[in-house]
Amino acid sequence: MLRIAVPNKGALAETAAEYLKEAGYNGRRDPKELIVSDPKNDVEFFYLRPRDIATYVGSGALDVGITGRDLLIDSGSDAHEDEPLGFAVSTFRFAGPAGQFAALDDLRGKRLATSYPVLVGGYLAERGIDVHLVKLDGAVESAIRLGVADVIADVVETGTTLRKQGLEIFGEPILRSEAVLIAGPNEAPGLDTLHRRLEGVMVARRYVLMDYDLPSELIEQATAIASGMESPTISPTRDAAWVAVRVMIPREEINHIMDALYELGARAILVTPIHAARL
Numbered sequence: 296m297l298r299i300a301v302p303n304k305g306a307l308a309e310t311a312a313e314y315l316k317e318a319g320y321n322g323r324r325d326p327k328e329l330i331v332s333d334p335k336n337d338v339e340f341f342y343l344r345p346r347d348i349a350t351y352v353g354s355g356a357l358d359v360g361i362t363g364r365d366l367l368i369d370s371g372s373d374a375h376e377d378e379p380l381g382f383a384v385s386t387f388r389f390a391g392p393a394g395q396f397a398a399l400d401d402l403r404g405k406r407l408a409t410s411y412p413v414l415v416g417g418y419l420a421e422r423g424i425d426v427h428l429v430k431l432d433g434a435v436e437s438a439i440r441l442g443v444a445d446v447i448a449d450v451v452e453t454g455t456t457l458r459k460q461g462l463e464i465f466g467e468p469i470l471r472s473e474a475v476l477i478a479g480p481n482e483a484p485g486l487d488t489l490h491r492r493l494e495g496v497m498v499a500r501r502y503v504l505m506d507y508d509l510p511s512e513l514i515e516q517a518t519a520i521a522s523g524m525e526s527p528t529i530s531p532t533r534d535a536a537w538v539a540v541r542v543m544i545p546r547e548e549i550n551h552i553m554d555a556l557y558e559l560g561a562r563a564i565l566v567t568p569i570h571a572a573r574l
């Protein structure tokens with residue numbers, strides 16, 4: 296039985312639960328449930344704090360887990376990244392009061408607040424920069440105003456939290472993070488199936504199916520507009536002058552592609568969602 300660690304709360308929990316549901320696994324019915332078994336799929340889920348997941352997986356206590364890349368690195372555990380999952384996307388950045396910091400060198404000797412001391416400490420040590428790390432649990436953006444730090448390093452998504460505190464990012468991103476599937480040091484039978492199912496969820500979320508009818512002489516031009524994952528499926532129609540085309544396209548390009556195909560001469564353009572996929 297594959298033992299899977301999943302986030303019980305926080306920024307990763309809701310989407311992780313949706314992914315697993317879409318991948319055909321049992322979820323919890325009550326947020327107080329800590330363990331859910333799914334004998335049909337031969338897996339067992341353990342709902343844990345996102346920050347602890349890499350520790351459990353790295354020690355071999357659990358086989359695999361879903362956490363953030365930033366949390367994985369900060370854990371210093373032996374777990375490794377198996378697959379990026381494309382949600383909870385953020386960058387990890389330095390930020391300070393507007394106009395006060397421009398480069399990494401400006402950090403020397405400063406008090407730097409973060410909830411990710413191993414990630415940040417490792418990054419600065421590699422570059423030979425000494426700071427006084429101030430470890431906080433969250434809401435790190437308030438640390439400067441409240442006088443416990445001169446500068447911070449934290450998760451940035453839209454940048455709204457920083458802006459509201461009058462802070463500005465500086466330097467290169469420390470890390471680009473997102474939710475990831477992680478695995479431990481031991482071989483985990485069943486990991487391949489979980490990996491493929493989650494990949495299928497990502498494809499189903501990102502792509503749609505587009506069907507349209509097209510005068511046959513326009514196939515090359517239409518394929519240049521939407522080429523599909525490998526190659527579009529082209530079927531004959533009763534009218535020999537027309538073909539029916541089916542192609543997978545990225546969800547975000549639906550309207551742009553429909554406009555271009557219609558302009559070219561395609562008609563009866565239909566878009567349908569994909570509920571599951573295995574490529």
Ligand SMILES: Nc1ncnc2c1ncn2[C@@H]1O[C@H](COP(=O)(O)OP(=O)(O)OP(=O)(O)O)[C@@H](O)[C@H]1O
Nearest residue numbers: 304305306307345363365383384385433450452472
């Ligand atoms: N605004 C955000 N956008 C994208 N990812 C985020 C955001 N906030 C946190 N994350 C990601 O979520 C993970 C942190 O999980 P955690 O459960 O600590 O989230 P949280 O919402 O900060 O929870 P809490 O603050 O209640 O502890 C990290 O991988 C982090 O990069």
Ligand SMILES: O=P(O)(O)OC[C@H]1O[C@H](OP(=O)(O)OP(=O)(O)O)[C@H](O)[C@@H]1O
Nearest residue numbers: 433434435450451452453454455456457
């Ligand atoms: O760039 P933004 O879109 O503003 O998002 C980034 C913020 O979101 C998270 O905060 P969260 O709400 O999880 O609070 P926390 O700092 O206490 O973890 C993160 O720690 C940042 O503070």
Ligand SMILES: [Mg+2]
Nearest residue numbers: 305306433434
């Ligand atoms: Mg947080």
